[in-house]
Amino acid sequence: MMFRLRSVNTCLRRLLHGGTLNRDQILERLQVCSAEDQVFDVVGKNKAKLTVEHVSCAVGMLWQFQKERPELLRTVDLTKSHPQFLTLRVLAENKIALMDDLMLVDMLYAFLRLNIEAIDTLVQQMVSEAWLRIDRIASIIQKNLHVYKSVEVARITQALFLLQYQNPEFFTTLRNIMINFLQHSFYPSEVTMLIRVLSTLSSPRLDESVVSKVDAVVTQCNLSELNTISFAVAKWIRNDPSYRHNTHSKYVRLLQTLSRCGHERLQTADRLDFVLEELKYVSGEWFEEMLLEESMVTLKRMMAQINWANAPDLAFFLTRTNLLCPPLMDRIASVATEYIDKIHYSATYATLLPFSVLNYDSAQADELYDACIQRFTPHIRSFDPHLLVLLAYSLAVADHFPEELIREIFSIDFLGKLDSQLETLPDALNMRTRLRLMELNRAVCLACPEFQVPWFHERYCQQLQRKGNGSISPVQQQIHKMLGEVLGGINFVQAAVITPYFYTVDFECKLDKHLQPLPYTEPSTLQISDRGKVHWDPRSLENMREELPPGAQRVAVDFLDSKSFCKNSHHIKGEALLRKRHLEILGYRVVQIPHFEWNSMELSTHNAWKEYLKKKILR
Incomplete structure (x- = not known):
């Protein structure tokens, strides 16, 4: 309440x-x-x-x-x-x-x-x-x-x-009053606000007065207002039962009009700060499908306007889009490095984030990491605890471990402050911060053993594992079956293997010194139901690992879906590389199977898939 x-x-x-x-x-x-x-x-x-x-x-x-x-x-x-x-x-x-x-x-x-x-x-x-x-x-x-x-x-x-106020007649009155206001309004912000609120009320279909009013003011709407109207139209489409049977021209025409006006607004824009302000709260399928590409063209056109004040906002936007744009990122890195003393120490997180998340490595990026680390280090104890954890994790993804930062985070005093703060955070941010702390703990233990930071997330990971009985995709089931055929039997491969420090490897196999597959003496701890649901045997939580004979190797086979890559690109993201580095430290030879290779035209037959796996694993 x-x-x-x-x-x-x-x-x-x-x-x-x-x-x-x-x-x-x-x-x-x-x-x-x-x-x-x-x-x-x-x-x-x-x-x-x-x-x-x-x-x-x-x-x-x-x-x-x-x-x-x-x-x-x-x-x-x-x-x-x-x-x-x-x-x-x-x-x-x-x-x-x-x-x-x-x-x-x-x-x-x-x-x-x-x-x-x-x-x-x-x-x-x-x-x-x-x-x-x-x-x-x-x-x-x-x-x-x-x-x-x-x-x-x-x-x-x-x-x-x-407030879930229960009075349908009163809501009908309010709706009629708002439609009347809408019909007489010519202000884009007012029209957008009324449309947004009208879309929350139960209405079977789009009112013609709404379409007429949007047509009248849409050319004056900014990007945020266009995005808001697109959300409202999407709600009306979902609520209109007749839409499932035929495509209503009024919906299609309205969305096309919104898209056209968005393109025109971006193409005629000449101030980067204004564009970033309009893009700050823009999101959703309509924007990504219709305006994201044009937005990137506009931002590149305005590269000369990037300065120390707007660089963090632009960097944060690039992170949200999941699009790698080297010219923009090089410009951000150059400007931020030169004027790092003018950038607030807490804004270094947003500035660095796309370089870490999108795995962008360049000479300018390396200089930016060094400059940001020098900028925030004197202010480490002024950060909100959860933000410091997120900052440290983003640096770890990029393989940077500033010693003063790591020692502060894993001090008793800091962990106590973080624990107190976590109790006050919204659930989603609480869980995100706890997960990032675990991942940072794992990264430091594996990459920087000289820091002698203890691994204290064993029980947390076990709890996550027990709660996380998820599902295995049809592609992963297909790969599992074919690995059995390639390696000589299903007893030569194990699925969803839990490693030390609780990575879950899609598939694991063992090869002797002559690259011949070795069988497992214990059956797989993974059980897959007919619907693809995954269930683990309790033994899988005990990190059971069979010893390898001399010269043998353990191979981790991971399927990388689209989330492991930048949008519309084959460029692998930072977390997928972090995982690969860690599995190699744990003794694995890591074989990654990108979704665009597995689903390519070249691999459209059973034999082609098997040959692909042989080349990847039995090399």
């Missing part, structure tokens, strides 16, 4: 409470703050004078600063640890009774997004108070619909929808 409440926002406060806030000096000073430290400075100097409006403004701004950063780059822990944040919490708890309805819910939302725990007394008191007021909020809204503006109706609708 608490997380439903977060959807009610500052718009509703303006609707239900017509009075304006007093524009006193403290409020004015808060409103011009551009960073967390400035907000805390105002709070610290005016503790005794802060009103409920001041507290609401300060908390809202602290969340706004975090929201503007990508989730991986947020510094919530630093904000929460500031002494003046505790001041705001105490003041908020003492002033709950003075908050109007929507101020209460807004502040609750901000505190939750700043990772204040649900069991915290502040949150519990605010939640209890908010639920008492929600019914009254909704009834007041119904009485005042005739005075609201379009943006206000849209936000009301979205808030009540996310």
Whole structure:
């Protein structure tokens, strides 16, 4: 229930409470703050004078600063640890009774997004108070619909929808009001907002008034607005039962119009900063299929405009696209290296990320790694713990292990701080950080034994293994069967073999010193059901490994699907190479089978596949 409440926002406060806030000096000073430290400075100097409006403004701004950063780059822990944040919490708890309805819910939302725990007394008191007021909020809204503006109706609708407010007749009224606003609007941002909210309401098909309005304003829409409209159209397509039987020209024509306008906007753009701002929140199938290629052409055309201020944003965008673009990356590396002292130390993570993830190696890239390491090293203890783990892992993928960074992360003090922070992170980021810490621990143990970092993730990996009974693809089943034929029998190959440090190798075989296959004395611990489900025998978790005779070798055969390569490319990504390096350290000869080779026209017959495997393994 608490997380439903977060959807009610500052718009509703303006609707239900017509009075304006007093524009006193403290409020004015808060409103011009551009960073967390400035907000805390105002709070610290005016503790005794802060009103409920001041507290609401300060908390809202602290969340706004975090929201503007990508989730991986947020510094919530630093904000929460500031002494003046505790001041705001105490003041908020003492002033709950003075908050109007929507101020209460807004502040609750901000505190939750700043990772204040649900069991915290502040949150519990605010939640209890908010639920008492929600019914009254909704009834007041119904009485005042005739005075609201379009943006206000849209936000009301979205808030009540996310709150799962049960009143179909009221939602029908809201929908009709929004369509009326839509028909009379000529502002792209307003039209986009209304379309986005309308798409969340149950409607069997696209209203003709929506199509007409999009046609009227689409040439004025920016890339983010075009992307938002494409998401809305996709929802209508999924909800229209007749679409499954025939292709409605209105949907096709609308998507074509969006694509054409997107291309034109990119082709006529002349400011890199504006393009990056519009691309910041753009994602999804429509963008990747229709505009991604043109976006890269535009960014390359604007390479001369890359500077130290926009290089981290461009680098982060390239990471998201999964596209390798050497000219852009060389330019980023050159600019960032030259002006590294102007780049904030925490932005080195975003700057380095595409070079690591996309496995881009060049002279400029090597200089960038060195420059970034020198830049962030003096500030290691100022990073949010989870961000430092992610930074160290990205460097490990690129085979860089700065000793001071590694020793800090695997210190008792840091691991304690990280453990405390993990309890406050969203589930997805929590799991991602835990996984990255394990992978970093494994990488350091294997690549840098001289650091003498202990391997302490054995139990964690066993738990992951037991939870992770996944599935094996038809291609992997096909390779498994053919390996048996090539090697002389299914007892000469084992599937889903768990190595020391818990890598799972697709297939393992053993060859003697004459490259002849050796049989396994123990049967495979893997069981594959008819539906491709994978189940492991408990023995597989004990890292059972048969000793090799003198001169023999252990071969790991891995099938690499499209996720192991850059988009629309045969260029292998960093994590696939990291895995190969580690398996070689563990004593394997690693044979990688790229999906584009296995699925190629040259390997379209049974004998061709077998011959391919022979050349790869029995060389």
